[in-house]
Amino acid sequence: MRSTSSHEAVPATTPAASLVFTTVLSHGPLTRTEIARRTMLSSAAVTKAVRPLMEVGYLVEDLNDGARSALGRPANPVRVNAGRAFFIGVKVTGDEIIAVLADLCCRIRVARHIRLTHREPEAVLPSMTSLVHELLLEAEGFGVQVRGLGIAVSGDVDRADGVVRYSPFLDWRDVPLAGIAETATGLPVTVDNDVRALTVAEQWFGAGVGLSDFALVTVGAGIGCGLVVHGQVVSGAHGVAGEIGHLSIDPLGPPCHCGNNGCVEAIAADPAILRAVRKVTGRAVTTAAEALELARSGDPGVREIYARAGEAIGRAIGAVVNLLGPERVIISGEGLAAYDLFAEGIRNAFAASAFGTAAECDVMTRPLSFEEWARGAAATAIQSFIGSDTD
Known part of the structure; x- marks a missing residue:
């Protein structure tokens, strides 16, 4: 983390305080009892973490007419003060x-x-x-x-x-x-x-809330993958992890900008699809929307390009699921505009690639804007x- 000491930081100076704050951020409002259950911290540790965060206004208590827990402690839910x-x-x-x-x-x-x-x-x-x-x-x-x-x-x-x-x-x-x-x-x-x-x-506020292990696969200008393992976003020992776009699934396939051949990105990313469409049709297709229009108009060569792209993505997802066994794989990115053309290839290749019960992984789509x-x-x-x- 980069920051300068002259800037105020939230007083989550201990791992317990940080854990409490992120738990309330993702799952709140929560009572102190619920926080203790989710974090597996003692009631005393939760109280010690919550108090200073409330004193400076980052956490607030939703008053509930003096409700008490079974042990006589305040049972008012605590939530993050979003406007703080x-x-x-x-x-x-x-x-x-x-x-x-x-x-x-x-x-x-x-x-x-x-x-x-x-x-x-x-x-x-x-x-x-x-x-x-x-x-x-x-x-x-x-x-x-x-x-x-x-x-x-x-x-x-x-x-x-x-x-x-x-x-x-x-x-x-x-x-x-x-x-x-x-x-x-x-x-x-x-x-x-x-x-x-x-x-x-997605881990804190989206489709990954509450999941210990999941993957986010993005399709579009590139093919990317974010990984959460045991509740932590994986960045890798050298800052590179989850680069499924550079899995070489066809050594005789098209060249990739990374220097290899047949990478998922060289088959399924938008620039690769456009190159293939231009080659097959002889047309000066320059945008993904133009390529989609050709595919949806029934051009068999263009539809085959999208089917192959879906297969490459499905095989890459199968590799992720086999290696890490996530609970869920979320597919997003601007490339979802073509999902109707990808879908069958992704499903079939994933089913063929996933080993045993790994195939039970929840694979879902989640359209997200650039915002x-x-x-x-x-x-x-x-x-x-x-x-x-x-x-």
């Missing part, structure tokens, strides 16, 4: 910057978009800084201070050092993004891979703020 602090989340794509102002419960209050004409850091960073300052002014209108900035970028991102080591869609290498953004905005900054950031949001990816960046800022990024 705001956070800014930024998602940088190859074409635009999306920024959101979110409250402490990661609900989006304001969203801003700006198109990018150039992808060099020298062009992107001033635009990003301008959006952040706009949202800081919005926060002033709410009378709430912004406590952190989260930035989500595709590719190999070192969260601990705040460095974008390599982002293929932006063509960035070794950009010290957190340090630059901290200097420009005056905020504590968390920089993470965009799929991991979205996974944090939700920016919300994921805000979630990482909240995570850093409350001191729970301990993986």
Whole structure:
């Protein structure tokens, strides 16, 4: 976690306090008894964690006419005071910057978009800084201070050092993004891979709430995967984990930008599909919408391209389920627009690949807008703020 000591942090200075806060954040309102049951902490430890968080207003008690537990303790539920602090989340794509102002419960209050004409850091960073300052002014209108900035970028991102080591869609290498953004905005900054950031949001506020083990697979411009194992988002020993897009499932397949052949991303990502469609049809197809129109009009060659893409995704999901045994796999990303064309290939390949009872894994789709990816960046800022990024 990167932050500067001059900024206030939530007083979750112990693992127990951080655990209590994140439990209430995801599952609240909860009584102290329910918190103890979910966290497996003693009642005394819960009380010790809750009291200072209430004193500074991050947790509040929902009064319930003096209700008492069986042991005579107050049974009023405790919840997070969402308006106590705001956070800014930024998602940088190859074409635009999306920024959101979110409250402490990661609900989006304001969203801003700006198109990018150039992808060099020298062009992107001033635009990003301008959006952040706009949202800081919005926060002033709410009378709430912004406590952190989260930035989500595709590719190999070192969260601990705040460095974008390599982002293929932006063509960035070794950009010290957190340090630059901290200097420009005056905020504590968390920089993470965009799929991991979205996974944090799903773990705390979305389809992963309450699950100890799940995977988030994203399809679209790339093929990504966020992993949660034993309640922790996996970042890997070297900051790279879950890169199912670079599983080589066909050594004789098309070349991938990573240097290998037949990667899932080289078969099923939007750019790969467009290349294949152009080759099969001879048409100058430049957008996913054009390719979808051809497929849905019944072009057999284009439909076969999508079927093959679905098969590649299904085999990749089968590999994840066989290796980690998650309770659920969530499929999301802008590529879900083609899910009707992918679905059968995904189902069949997953069923063929999954071993034994691994096939019982719940595989679901969850359409999410790019604003939700920016919300994921805000979630990482909240995570850093409350001191729970301990993986």
